[in-house]
Amino acid sequence: MRENLHRFFRAARGAGVRVSPAESIDAMRAVAQVGFNDRDILRNTFLLTLAKTQDEKRALGECFDLFFSQPEPQQENAEQNKTDDNSASGANPSADEHGDNAGGAANENVGPLAQMLLSQDRSAISTAIANASGAASLPDIRYFTQRGIFQTRILDAMGIQRLRDDIDEQTTRNPALAERLQEALNGLRGTVRDAVSQALLLYGREEAENLRNEILRNAPLARIEPRQVEQMRALIRQIARRLRERYSKPRKRQRRGHLDVRRTLRRNAAWGGVPFLTAWKRKHRDRPKIVALCDVSGSVARVSDFFLLLIHSLHEVVDDVRSFAFSGHLIEVSDILESMSPEEAMKEIMSKVGFGSSDYGNSFADFEDNWMSAITPQTTVIVLGDARSNNLDPRADILRRIGERSKRLVWLNPEGRMVWGFGDSEMPRYATFCTVVRQCATAQQLERAVSDIVATYQ
Incomplete structure (x- = not known):
């Protein structure tokens, strides 16, 4: 929980919300009292403890919604896959000329990632993506040019190489199963791509804005394009x-x-030099x-x-x-x-x-x-x-x-x-x-x- 909160505070800072160490401690104490079960209460808790202005409330609310949303796997042909499951389990024995049962193949002849995709367990897939994202250090993403790198890292952590081997093997043994696995892999790639894009919005916004501001800071003001005027005014x-x-x-x-030590000591001579009364000296500017x-x-x-x-x-x-x-x-x-x-x-x-x-x-x-x-x-x-x-x-x-x-x-x-x-x-x-x-x-x-x-x- 503590690590997730630290990541959220970092994302909030990237969204333009000023979060001091003391404020983050107050927010963590408040969250410990309200818990994570009710998202509305949790959201309001962050707004009360972290946001100081209306703009910060809006930015923090958007950051919260993005941070605590769960990635959904993209299965374009979910209904078709269900039909294929029914056929593979015995409703149409002629579909597999080798006589292999697709369900049995999923359980016995393919790896864990293939089994997970064939089961269409969205919760398990989301959990696997989250775990792989942690292993790939996805919160370290900063620039849009890193998207491909982190997508590859996450898929590797999930075992995509074994899934590719399964697809190659089933292409000759069970073409229908190989086609289903390929469709599931395409959907998984899209889901991971969305997860990486979401992380870039959360954790890369500050670096992207800093880079943009650095470019603007050194750009000739007389040649600023109309679309950059508001950005320059914000800068x-x-x-x-x-x-x-x-x-x-x-x-x-x-x-x-500034404290005038001599006058302060003289004014407090009656109290043994204890500075009950202070004297200050000012330099006119x-x-x-x-x-x-x-x-x-x-x-x-x-x-x-x-x-x-x-x-x-x-x-x-x-x-x-x-x-x-x-x-x-x-x-x-x-x-x-x-x-x-x-x-x-x-x-x-x-x-x-x-x-x-x-x-x-x-x-x-x-x-x-x-x-x-x-x-x-x-x-x-x-x-x-x-x-x-x-x-x-x-x-x-x-x-x-x-x-x-x-x-x-x-x-x-x-x-x-x-x-x-x-x-x-x-x-x-x-x-x-x-x-x-x-x-x-x-x-x-x-x-x-x-x-x-x-x-x-x-």
Whole structure:
């Protein structure tokens, strides 16, 4: 029982349910009380002890149904086989010109696996598959390319070689019996294939998702296919959650401060130094404040979409975020991002300032005229864009003034460094006024850039 529960917890983690060691212990204690007899009670027990959100409840329920379902042997011609049994037992003696009784042959002349298949005992076959799956270490399956390997291992553990020998032998002695065994073998292969596919869904989901996420993390954001957009948004949310977990704890310690040993001892001198009263010392740190200017013209719109989603998912870490979008002119989009879903927000932003040619000079002028007061010595300004001005005035002087007013000026460019400065790229001119300039074309580079920015406030 304990081993089965551990496998279930591993499958649940693969389904996206966060199961800590303490929670798994609580679940095992609860299962010990309710038992395995009533599946509904068992299912609800797992939901109560392991799931923390509605999404986790749904995922855990699906995982439970899949894990505790029993594989069914596939016998396509079950009724035909029953008829063959009746004929072989004496109803039609002429069916076997050798005079052998098929039932007797099944009992005397064939191996255990053949006898099991001929008996059509579904429970025994399911048990045999389960035992062979354990012997083949089926819970270790991780990738879809391993399906054939594990199918072969399970069939070998069940004794398929003896079954093949039986079929070869009966082909000359009793063709009807050989045909029945071949049909049963085909059904067994299908049943084992289903069992392996089910195990892959249970135990391989986490590895498959990790592999997919690793590919997405290193894929150019600007060339993400439409079918991958939702997957990328889910990955960006995972990145945001990881950054929140990484940087929210230091901020909590910062609010409380560190124990001041000297002051604590002085305050408790009357009690012999026993620390009834504690004293804390705090080091003032700037609260994170970010202003983001994002180019949403056709060349970098997709990158800006994911960047804005990430920045606005860091509420616990970044107290103040103001976002602006531009192509030919610039507008503030903070309220749009806060009040709409990511997909709706991007459509609204694109309808207002998208689908045009970039004009960095005019957009910087819009910002200076209307929102320059948003920048303080505690503000980090992030510009996301390819710095291609379409041969218009780049207004680098405004960028210089922005850099002088801010704590840091960071430029994230989706293009590779090798093309900076070629054509209408103004990146070398802008770079002279920036604190940090880095390429940011993938989700991995985006995570590193935002992580470094937030870390400066810790």
